[in-house]
Amino acid sequence: xxxxxxxxxxxxxxxxxxxxxxxxxxxxxxxxxxxxxxxxxxxxxxxxxxxxxxxxxxxxxxxxxxxxxxxxxxxxxxxxxxxxxxxxxxxxxxxxxxxxxxxxxxxxxxxxxx
Amino acid sequence: xxxxxxxxxxxxxxxxxxxxxxxxxxxxxxxxxxxxxxxxxxxxxxxxxxxxxxxxxxxxxxxxxxxxxxxxxxxxxxxxxxxxxxxxxxxxxxxxxxxxxxxxxxxxxx
Numbered sequence: 001x002x003x004x005x006x007x008x009x010x011x012x013x014x015x016x017x018x019x020x021x022x023x024x025x026x027x028x029x030x031x032x033x034x035x036x037x038x039x040x041x042x043x044x045x046x047x048x049x050x051x052x053x054x055x056x057x058x059x060x061x062x063x064x065x066x067x068x069x070x071x072x073x074x075x076x077x078x079x080x081x082x083x084x085x086x087x088x089x090x091x092x093x094x095x096x097x098x099x100x101x102x103x104x105x106x107x108x109x110x111x112x113x114x
Numbered sequence: 115x116x117x118x119x120x121x122x123x124x125x126x127x128x129x130x131x132x133x134x135x136x137x138x139x140x141x142x143x144x145x146x147x148x149x150x151x152x153x154x155x156x157x158x159x160x161x162x163x164x165x166x167x168x169x170x171x172x173x174x175x176x177x178x179x180x181x182x183x184x185x186x187x188x189x190x191x192x193x194x195x196x197x198x199x200x201x202x203x204x205x206x207x208x209x210x211x212x213x214x215x216x217x218x219x220x221x222x223x224x
Binding site for chain 2: 002033035041042043044045048056058088090101102103104105106107108
């Protein structure tokens with residue numbers, strides 16, 4: 001158990017809909033990262049937040065948005081869903097101690113868009 | 115551009131040693147990570163290298179050469195439970211971005 005929690009574990013929805021994925025980082029970790037992993041694909045970095053502020057942006061679509069709240073939990077919002085958005089979405093957190101930014105991953109949310 | 119290359123698949127025998135290579139080209143470098151990921155599960159941290167050389171952790175070792183943009187993960191005394199994907203990832207300095215390779219799927223045979 002990494003200490004990172006994600007809800008829900010599974011999500012089935014229809015094209016055009018909007019969903020919200022939630023992540024709670026490990027206690028004390030200030031950084032939250034979001035990743036998308038499609039079938040047989042590598043992890044695609046979407047976005048990173050540090051202590052409530054956006055820190056880095058990766059390959060995140062304009063239909064997707066995220067935020068980190070004062071209690072450090074984060075939400076990833078996916079809108080106007082398409083079939084191709086079906087994937088595993090992972091959240092990770094890190095403490096950013098020294099130079100070692102080891103990321104600890106949550107169990108993921110499996111999204112299926114029908 | 116930024117790129118990480120790893121072999122797609124490898125097969126080895128229980129009890130053997132296997133080396134998984136990773137080459138990278140990134141704008142800036144702030145460390146290289148190896149993660150293990152079992153199918154359908156979250157990646158778990160294995161090792162971190164920021165300086166050249168070998169880091170050893172039990173049955174797992176990781177090597178880095180920054181001048182060559184090269185790393186490898188060495189797994190000794192392979193066990194069946196080591197069958198998984200191994201992901202190489204680079205933290206790029208200045209941009210705080212992480213780039214992951216597509217992973218190497220390792221099959222350990224009895």
